[in-house]
Amino acid sequence: MYLDYWKFDRLPFESVPDPEFYYLSASHEEGLTRLIYAARMRKGSAMLSGEIGCGKTTLSMVFVRELPIEKYDIGIIVNPRLESLEFLQEILYQFGIKDIPDTKVKCLRALNERMLANLEAGKETLLIVDEAQILNEASFEEIRLLLNFQLNSRFLMTIILIGQPELIKKVKEIEQLDQRIAIKYHLIPFNLEETARYIIFRQEKAGGRGNLFSDDAVERIYEYTGGVPRRINNLCDLSLLVGSGTKQENVSKKLVENVISDGALF
Ligand SMILES: Nc1ncnc2c1ncn2[C@@H]1O[C@H](COP(=O)(O)OP(=O)(O)OP(=O)(O)O)[C@@H](O)[C@H]1O
Ligand SMILES: [Mg+2]
Numbered sequence: 001m002y003l004d005y006w007k008f009d010r011l012p013f014e015s016v017p018d019p020e021f022y023y024l025s026a027s028h029e030e031g032l033t034r035l036i037y038a039a040r041m042r043k044g045s046a047m048l049s050g051e052i053g054c055g056k057t058t059l060s061m062v063f064v065r066e067l068p069i070e071k072y073d074i075g076i077i078v079n080p081r082l083e084s085l086e087f088l089q090e091i092l093y094q095f096g097i098k099d100i101p102d103t104k105v106k107c108l109r110a111l112n113e114r115m116l117a118n119l120e121a122g123k124e125t126l127l128i129v130d131e132a133q134i135l136n137e138a139s140f141e142e143i144r145l146l147l148n149f150q151l152n153s154r155f156l157m158t159i160i161l162i163g164q165p166e167l168i169k170k171v172k173e174i175e176q177l178d179q180r181i182a183i184k185y186h187l188i189p190f191n192l193e194e195t196a197r198y199i200i201f202r203q204e205k206a207g208g209r210g211n212l213f214s215d216d217a218v219e220r221i222y223e224y225t226g227g228v229p230r231r232i233n234n235l236c237d238l239s240l241l242v243g244s245g246t247k248q249e250n251v252s253k254k255l256v257e258n259v260i261s262d263g264a265l266f
Contacts, residue, residue, distance in 0.1 A: 002244035009207030013237040015230050017058040019065050023201045023229075025194040027187055028055055034185045035063045035160060039072070039126055043182040044147055044155040047132075047171060048162045050187030053230030056162050057130055059187065063160075064128070073118045076128045084138035091127060108145075115149060115156035125157040133163035133170060140170065144177045189227035192219065198229070199236060212240070216253040224260055235259065 003011065014021075024032065031048055038046035050056045057078075064074060075094035082090055088107035089100050095114060101107050118125045129135070129143070149156040161167065161181070168186070171178050190198055196218045200211050213221070213236070221239075225231035238259045239251045248255055 002240050005244035006212060006240055007207075007209050008203070011237070012202045012206035012208060013233040013240070015233045017061055019058065019062045021202060021205050022055075022058055022062050023194075023198045025190050025198070027189075028059060031059055031185045031187050032063055032066070034183050035060070036066055038160065038183045039063075039067060039124065039158050042124070042155050042158060045143075045159045045161070045181045046183035046185075047167065047181050048160065048185050048187060049165055049168050051189065051228060052164055053228045054187050054189050055229050056187055060128055060130060060160070060162055067126075071123055072126050073114070073123050074126045074128065076130065078130045080129050080131060080139060081134045081136075082139065083136070084142050087135075087139040087142055094127075095125075111146070112149060112156075116151075119151065119156060126160070127157055128160045128162065130162045131164075132161040133165075133167040135170075137174075140174055140177060144174065144180065147177075147180050189225075190222075190229065190232070191227060192222045195222040195225075195227050195232060198232065202233075202236075212243075213251045214253060217251050217256045220253050220256045220260075224256075 003009075035046060035048060037043070048056055048059065060076075064076070067074070073095065075091055077090055077094055080087060080090075085104050085107070088104060088111070092100050092107060092110055097110060097114065101110055115125045127146075135143075143159060143161070146157060146159060147155065161171070171181065199213050199218055199221070203211060217239070221232060221235050225235055235256065239256050242259050243251050243255050
């Protein structure tokens with residue numbers, strides 16, 4: 001462990017979706033703003049897409065934390081590779097419903113009841129589907145139908161779809177669904193300046209005593225990772241590990257270069 005060597009309280013570049021470690025780049029901030037807008041304004045549906053590892057799942061957690069819990073009834077599905085009945089059952093399960101029916105009609109009825117009860121209680125119903133690029137056609141159809149649940153032209157549920165870039169293509173193929181998604185946002189990786197700030201931010205959050213990464217090391221990290229947070233984390237973590245093993249004073253470009261060329265990454 002390099003914690004003692006570099007004097008951190010905890011690991012600075014762990015790839016866990018921890019909202020505490022969340023750095024808001026311009027794009028991440030815009031994504032968050034749009035999700036909050038979709039939920040507050042009852043926009044029906046929103047879609048957040050982005051490259052692998054660029055922070056979608058973590059952003060969704062930050063988003064949920066921003067919402068007042070007493071006003072939102074939230075269901076989160078993270079593994080939606082399900083047949084359509086199972087998909088509806090999973091939605092009910094994630095909303096904490098105990099008696100899960102065994103037919104689609106009954107599931108839809110139970111969901112409708114839940115939405116109306118929430119409405120009565122002054123609560124919003126919010127469904128988040130992560131990894132939505134793996135939904136099958138039938139489940140996309142269920143989502144479209146769920147968006148038909150309206151009362152006096154007010155949506156009874158806000159559905160947020162989150163996924164990798166294939167999601168955009170899949171949704172486009174279902175025009176009726178595509179048209180119903182009022183808000184779309186594509187999260188992009190950090191630029192060089194954001195990468196530099198992110199690396200400093202993470203070290204500070206981990207209790208570090210200052211920035212260990214030289215400017216040209218950060219440039220090389222940005223170049224190699226394309227500013228994708230998960231890739232930055234992996235490279236920075238390994239650089240710190242190798243740097244402590246070889247008793248470096250800081251993380252230089254040469255050290256980063258060695259880590260990249262030793263082939264242990266990705
Ligand atoms: N803005 C950010 N601030 C801090 N850490 C971040 C940020 N974005 C991503 N990360 C880190 O990168 C890791 C990957 O992020 P996350 O799992 O949210 O990406 P994803 O886009 O959902 O990836 P996938 O496409 O594989 O589902 C997270 O565990 C987190 O540690
Ligand atoms: Mg994810």
